[in-house]
Amino acid sequence: MTDNDTHDRANAPETDGGVATGAAQAHKETDYLGSEVNILNPSTPYMRDHLRIVWTGFAVWVLAIWGPVTLTRIAPGPMTSQMPILGFPLHYFLVAFGAPTSALILAFWYSRKRDALDEKYGIDHGTEADAPSGADVAATDGGSDE
Amino acid sequence: MTGSSLLLQSDLLPEALDISFKIGPAILVIGMLGLFLTIGFIFRVADTDDMWVAGRSIGNVENGMAIGANWMSAASYLGMAASIALAGFYGLVFVVGWTTGYFILLIFLAAQLRRFGKYTAPDFVGDRFNSDTARAIAAVTTFLIGFVYAIGQAKGMALVGLYIFGDYGGLIPGLDGYQVMVVAMMVVTVGYLTLSGMLGATKNQAVQYVILILAFVVGLFVVGWTNGYSTVLPQLEYGMLISELGSEFSEPFASSSYYLWVATTFSLIVGTCGLPHVLVRFYTVESERTARWSTVWGLFFICILYWSAPAFAAFGTDLYSQNVGATYGDPGMSSAASEVIVVLAAQLSGLPDWFVGIVAAGGIAAAIATVAGLFIAGSSAISHDIYTNIINEDATQRQQILVGRLSIVALGALTTLAALNPASSIAALVGYAFSLAGSVLFPMFFLGMWWENANRQGALAGMTTGLTLWSIPMINQIVPTYIGSLDAPLSAGLAQWMPAIGSALITLPVVFAVTIVVSMATDEPSLETKRIVRQCHSPEPMGQQETAEDVVADGGEEMATDGGHTVDDAATEE
Numbered sequence: 001m002t003d004n005d006t007h008d009r010a011n012a013p014e015t016d017g018g019v020a021t022g023a024a025q026a027h028k029e030t031d032y033l034g035s036e037v038n039i040l041n042p043s044t045p046y047m048r049d050h051l052r053i054v055w056t057g058f059a060v061w062v063l064a065i066w067g068p069v070t071l072t073r074i075a076p077g078p079m080t081s082q083m084p085i086l087g088f089p090l091h092y093f094l095v096a097f098g099a100p101t102s103a104l105i106l107a108f109w110y111s112r113k114r115d116a117l118d119e120k121y122g123i124d125h126g127t128e129a130d131a132p133s134g135a136d137v138a139a140t141d142g143g144s145d146e
Numbered sequence: 147m148t149g150s151s152l153l154l155q156s157d158l159l160p161e162a163l164d165i166s167f168k169i170g171p172a173i174l175v176i177g178m179l180g181l182f183l184t185i186g187f188i189f190r191v192a193d194t195d196d197m198w199v200a201g202r203s204i205g206n207v208e209n210g211m212a213i214g215a216n217w218m219s220a221a222s223y224l225g226m227a228a229s230i231a232l233a234g235f236y237g238l239v240f241v242v243g244w245t246t247g248y249f250i251l252l253i254f255l256a257a258q259l260r261r262f263g264k265y266t267a268p269d270f271v272g273d274r275f276n277s278d279t280a281r282a283i284a285a286v287t288t289f290l291i292g293f294v295y296a297i298g299q300a301k302g303m304a305l306v307g308l309y310i311f312g313d314y315g316g317l318i319p320g321l322d323g324y325q326v327m328v329v330a331m332m333v334v335t336v337g338y339l340t341l342s343g344m345l346g347a348t349k350n351q352a353v354q355y356v357i358l359i360l361a362f363v364v365g366l367f368v369v370g371w372t373n374g375y376s377t378v379l380p381q382l383e384y385g386m387l388i389s390e391l392g393s394e395f396s397e398p399f400a401s402s403s404y405y406l407w408v409a410t411t412f413s414l415i416v417g418t419c420g421l422p423h424v425l426v427r428f429y430t431v432e433s434e435r436t437a438r439w440s441t442v443w444g445l446f447f448i449c450i451l452y453w454s455a456p457a458f459a460a461f462g463t464d465l466y467s468q469n470v471g472a473t474y475g476d477p478g479m480s481s482a483a484s485e486v487i488v489v490l491a492a493q494l495s496g497l498p499d500w501f502v503g504i505v506a507a508g509g510i511a512a513a514i515a516t517v518a519g520l521f522i523a524g525s526s527a528i529s530h531d532i533y534t535n536i537i538n539e540d541a542t543q544r545q546q547i548l549v550g551r552l553s554i555v556a557l558g559a560l561t562t563l564a565a566l567n568p569a570s571s572i573a574a575l576v577g578y579a580f581s582l583a584g585s586v587l588f589p590m591f592f593l594g595m596w597w598e599n600a601n602r603q604g605a606l607a608g609m610t611t612g613l614t615l616w617s618i619p620m621i622n623q624i625v626p627t628y629i630g631s632l633d634a635p636l637s638a639g640l641a642q643w644m645p646a647i648g649s650a651l652i653t654l655p656v657v658f659a660v661t662i663v664v665s666m667a668t669d670e671p672s673l674e675t676k677r678i679v680r681q682c683h684s685p686e687p688m689g690q691q692e693t694a695e696d697v698v699a700d701g702g703e704e705m706a707t708d709g710g711h712t713v714d715d716a717a718t719e720e
Binding site (some may be wrong): 027032033034035036037038039046047053054056057061064065066069070072073076079080082083086087088089091092093095096097099100101102104105106107108110111114115120121123124142 | 228235238241242245246248249250252253254257355381382386387389396397398399404407411416435438441442446449451452456595596597598599676677679680681682683684685686687698715
């Protein structure tokens with residue numbers, strides 16, 4: 001049943017030709033249980049794409065967390081100056097408000113990216129209830145991407 | 147005896163806090179506890195699946211709220227504002243460390259854990275590394291984390307309880323008012339936990355989240371408004387106040403070095419990703435996509451409080467300076483007073499008792515929700531991982547649940563004893579548990595999930611190294627405070643470079659290196675284990691009740707069918 005669904009969906013965009021189909025095709029041809037898991041050496045196209053997102057997010061995250069405090073150590077003068085309007089010392093604001101907010105935005109960004117990645121590879125995580133609509137979205141997106 | 151308890155009295159009763167029995171707040175708190183017990187009773191369980199992972203039925207927002215309530219303990223609700231008020235810029239390590247770690251958890255572990263799909267954190271370690279010894283070390287670590295972490299919670303609950311119920315020093319012979327309150331609060335918490343298990347706890351945590359966040363945010367708005375500090379967005383408006391609070395509040399590296407700042411945040415972040423009661427939240431959700439999105443929701447719910455806490459600290463500090471005495475300098479605000487600064491701020495604003503009671507009750511809800519998560523994780527480690535998997539493999543569900551409940555009672559008793567005379571501030575106590583989780587469990591989860599060649603010998607060597615290294619600064623700094631004749635720290639140099647609260651900055655790389663080197667020097671793990679790891683990373687959806695092990699067990703055929711699938715495709719193309 002489910003197999004058929006995936007099948008149809010993966011085939012539909014294929015007629016349009018394009019990246020999405022190639023990825024979905026690659027996904028079907030991948031033997032995930034036969035491919036090594038090593039964070040430094042991704043072995044499947046899916047994991048390569050996934051890790052690109054992971055490392056990008058990670059790099060931004062490192063800067064957002066330890067960047068401000070390190071700058072404060074290096075250049076205490078400018079970093080502790082008072083911000084206009086809000087009145088915070090800059091370093092205080094970047095740490096107390098900036099760091100948690102960056103993590104939240106990054107988390108949202110990552111989850112969106114992951115959903116998009118699943119879509120690109122024709123993977124459907126939907127529960128029974130929203131599975132059909134999920135498939136529709138995938139098909140439409142595939143078309144509009146072209 | 148009398149001398150020491152008198153000393154305790156002066157140490158642990160916060161000055162300026164109005165300690166007396168108050169009827170309104172008392173009804174509020176008793177009503178709240180009654181509600182928790184009722185929910186726990188309605189959703190009580192007699193089934194291990196429900197007891198440990200809530201039937202894998204929890205959705206996005208509900209799990210997000212549970213993540214939030216589970217997470218935000220007395221350390222977030224009370225301790226963080228306390229640290230920001232007293233330690234200034236250094237106090238912000240808790241704001242950063244206790245939020246941003248969720249991103250690492252999300253990108254590296256959440257979905258993979260859901261796919262692995264067992265019951266407890268030690269389950270992962272035991273099954274991934276095929277070792278009951280590794281399972282036992284992880285279980286003992288989990289128990290230890292629950293214990294260290296819960297001491298801070300008991301302290302927070304007791305301090306707030308003093309405001310609401312008053313001073314019953316002497317009611318239990320030899321115990322002062324604070325200590326009587328520790329005992330009372332722990333009895334209630336343990337009572338409801340033994341009844342309800344994880345399902346009740348998850349339902350309860352969603353309710354507890356709502357209570358604690360409303361109490362905190364409404365408290366902040368009202369305090370800001372009535373004192374003229376802020377109007378609609380106190381989370382940003384307190385910036386104007388900072389320049390008036392004294393350089394101690396905002397000056398960078400005034401009370402700590404840059405190194406300590408980085409070490410502490412690092413430790414808190416990797417600790418977040420290794421805490422069993424946090425990790426287990428990803429076993430309770432319906433799918434891996436839910437595991438991801440509920441993390442985003444959880445982080446959002448957490449941020450609401452973490453954006454607000456520094457504002458509360460700023461208001462509290464200013465109110466304290468105006469009404470009680472100088473916050474900084476000698477004598478300054480005592481650490482006991484700072485621990486209840488959130489409640490103090492409401493009280494010093496001249497707000498009615500019942501309103502201050504709401505703020506105080508939120509602190510109790512926060513502490514109970516987290517103790518629930520911790521004790522469930524700790525007791526499942528004992529009952530599921532040690533008793534059922536190692537001691538008595540034929541244990542019936544009845545026996546397992548009995549052992550689970552007994553270990554909750556044991557944890558409760560131990561925590562109560564240690565909390566009678568706590569060694570550090572709430573936030574610091576909790577911080578030690580994070581160093582432990584980051585030193586022992588996080589490396590096992592990270593390497594176990596992301597490097598299929600990590601093996602049993604590597605894990606055993608790594609975890610032993612982690613435990614040993616973690617205990618060094620603890621012995622250096624914390625143990626002496628419990629021994630009268632010794633001064634802490636034993637070695638100042640060690641305390642500077644390997645502080646108990648930030649020790650994972652040193653231990654984590656060492657544990658990683660040890661695990662990798664030993665794994666490479668010994669045989670690779672079996673193909674079956676590798677296939678389980680690969681299944682955790684496969685994007686192919688899995689059934690709600692399936693674990694990676696299940697899929698791999700009948701995997702040979704599965705893969706064959708998939709192969710057929712491709713052929714099928716080719717056929718259609720023609």
